[in-house]
Amino acid sequence: xxxxxxxxxxxxxxxxxxxxxxxxxxxxxxxxxxxxxxxxxxxxxxxxxxxxxxxxxxxxxxxxxxxxxxxxxxxxxxxxxxxxxxxxxxxxxxxxxxxxxxxxxxxxxxxxxxxxxxxxxxxxxxxxxxxxx
Amino acid sequence: xxxxxxxxxxxxxxxxxxxxxxxxxxxxxxxxxxxxxxxxxxxxxxxxxxxxxxxxxxxxxxxxxxxxxxxxxxxxxxxxxxxxxxxxxxxxxxxxxxxxxxxxxxxxxxxxxxxxxxxxxxxxxxxxxxxxxxxxxxxxxxxxxxxxxxxxxxxxxxxxxxxxxxxxxxxxxxxxxxxxxxxxxxxxxxxxxxxxxxxxxxxxxxxxxxxxxxxxxxxxxxxxxxxxxxxxxxxxxxxxxxxxxxxxxxxxxxxxxxxxxxxxxxxxxxxxxxxxxxxxxxxxxxxxxxxxxxxxxxxxxxxxxxxxxxxxxxxxxxxxxxxxxxxxxxxxxxxxxxxxxxxxxxxxxxxxxxxxxxxxxxxxxxxxx
Numbered sequence: 385x386x387x388x389x390x391x392x393x394x395x396x397x398x399x400x401x402x403x404x405x406x407x408x409x410x411x412x413x414x415x416x417x418x419x420x421x422x423x424x425x426x427x428x429x430x431x432x433x434x435x436x437x438x439x440x441x442x443x444x445x446x447x448x449x450x451x452x453x454x455x456x457x458x459x460x461x462x463x464x465x466x467x468x469x470x471x472x473x474x475x476x477x478x479x480x481x482x483x484x485x486x487x488x489x490x491x492x493x494x495x496x497x498x499x500x501x502x503x504x505x506x507x508x509x510x511x512x513x514x515x516x517x
Numbered sequence: 518x519x520x521x522x523x524x525x526x527x528x529x530x531x532x533x534x535x536x537x538x539x540x541x542x543x544x545x546x547x548x549x550x551x552x553x554x555x556x557x558x559x560x561x562x563x564x565x566x567x568x569x570x571x572x573x574x575x576x577x578x579x580x581x582x583x584x585x586x587x588x589x590x591x592x593x594x595x596x597x598x599x600x601x602x603x604x605x606x607x608x609x610x611x612x613x614x615x616x617x618x619x620x621x622x623x624x625x626x627x628x629x630x631x632x633x634x635x636x637x638x639x640x641x642x643x644x645x646x647x648x649x650x651x652x653x654x655x656x657x658x659x660x661x662x663x664x665x666x667x668x669x670x671x672x673x674x675x676x677x678x679x680x681x682x683x684x685x686x687x688x689x690x691x692x693x694x695x696x697x698x699x700x701x702x703x704x705x706x707x708x709x710x711x712x713x714x715x716x717x718x719x720x721x722x723x724x725x726x727x728x729x730x731x732x733x734x735x736x737x738x739x740x741x742x743x744x745x746x747x748x749x750x751x752x753x754x755x756x757x758x759x760x761x762x763x764x765x766x767x768x769x770x771x772x773x774x775x776x777x778x779x780x781x782x783x784x785x786x787x788x789x790x791x792x793x794x795x796x797x798x799x800x801x802x803x804x805x806x807x808x809x810x811x812x813x814x815x816x817x818x819x820x821x822x823x824x825x826x827x828x829x830x831x832x833x834x835x836x837x838x839x840x841x842x843x844x845x846x847x848x849x850x851x852x853x854x855x856x857x858x859x860x861x862x863x864x865x866x867x868x869x870x871x872x873x874x875x876x877x878x879x880x881x882x883x884x885x886x
Contacts, residue, residue, distance in 0.1 A: 422600065422662055422663045422664060422686060423600050423663045425780050425781075426780065429780070430779075430780050430781035430782065464875075477557075477874075477875050479557075479558060479575070480576070480598070481599065481600060481663065482597075482598050482599030482600060482602070482663070483599070
């Protein structure tokens with residue numbers, strides 16, 4: 385039984401690192417949870433479902449899943465203008481949060497692995513530092 | 518802006534549907550005019566004697582708006598623009614014409630430690646530059662937490678300055694401890710010194726500037742036009758926003774007592790009352806996320822004199838509150854759906870001016886008959 389589980393786990397992690405196996409990734413997610421509670425939760429809510437017409441969902445969000453760079457950019461610099469998430473239009477500006485590159489990476493790792501979301505590609509502070517407005 | 522009104526009415530209608538949990542009805546018996554366009558987060562503003570305006574944008578820009586033109590004020594201190602922190606409230610000294618002092622609050626990294634905390638400064642305006650800057654108060658410790666800086670400033674009828682500092686996201690440490698900053702209302706003389714009459718002046722360990730404690734995050738404060746009392750509202754947790762009238766030395770209970778629950782839906786206290794802690798005059802459930810506060814003291818709005826106005830960030834309207842015998846008896850939505858209402862002031866002309874995020878400053882007008 386154990387070898388089968390190990391095989392399964394190694395298969396899953398082929399695609400990048402599995403957060404559960406990579407202590408760096410896991411730590412980043414844990415720090416990101418605190419950033420989320422501090423800066424994001426009031427609008428996007430504890431369950432990541434957002435508020436209809438005002439704040440887009442993060443849980444099961446096609447935008448977050450498919451637009452990695454745009455998502456990081458929004459967290460790093462804030463965002464304005466209309467976007468479409470899961471077929472719904474949103475136009476509430478998001479003010480710049482003032483986060484460090486590491487915090488942007490941490491919260492990105494958290495929201496892409498919280499609730500129903502799963503993502504194996506870890507965001508790093510280095511990657512965030514290269515993203516320009 | 519009148520041509521936009523039908524569209525706005527439609528928008529209001531849809532906004533209502535999407536916020537069904539807030540039951541306050543829409544009042545359409547008013548009009549408005551956009552007087553300062555294109556602002557992002559107009560956190561505080563004040564009228565200069567010549568009728569022009571000084572406006573604080575949260576991002577750290579102080580704007581002089583005169584004859585339809587915006588000029589950026591130079592010499593504004595560096596602002597810790599993170600989370601809810603930034604350049605915050607702005608008021609003029611009651612004798613501004615004689616002494617030229619203006620007061621403002623902002624999030625500042627000054628002092629030891631990483632992060633920031635709320636500061637109060639006074640300065641004078643020389644052309645488009647701030648001069649004679651004096652840092653009157655800087656809360657400690659600095660923290661990288663993004664929440665709850667406060668901050669509003671008022672002068673009471675005796676010339677004392679009151680300002681607020683939120684609990685900086687440290688709920689279980691700051692608000693109930695009078696030896697620490699945060700989760701408090703502060704009372705100072707106009708030069709920043711502390712009056713001997715302050716409630717904790719003789720307490721050796723207390724922060725002597727403290728006037729009330731057990732507050733969470735006060736972003737609305739106004740002097741009652743007839744009683745002279747200082748009214749505040751504060752952001753509670755989910756379902757626990759409050760209106761309070763300040764009493765020297767009083768404990769408003771946060772987080773020991775509250776009508777709210779955690780954002781996540783879990784409870785942090787079973788108590789909504791306790792001996793020695795103040796009960797709010799009113800609480801909002803659902804929370805409206807209140808910011809800005811003013812009383813209507815002029816006769817410009819028929820039947821509305823004495824009403825209290827509070828901005829709702831969350832539901833994007835100006836809450837018109839009718840009071841009777843010290844109780845809230847009616848609430849209605851004004852300027853419904855225009856945007857997140859951040860700041861409300863009664864101008865020297867007796868009209869109500871409202872700072873709305875990503876729109877600007879609008880003047881509330883009675884309906885044309």
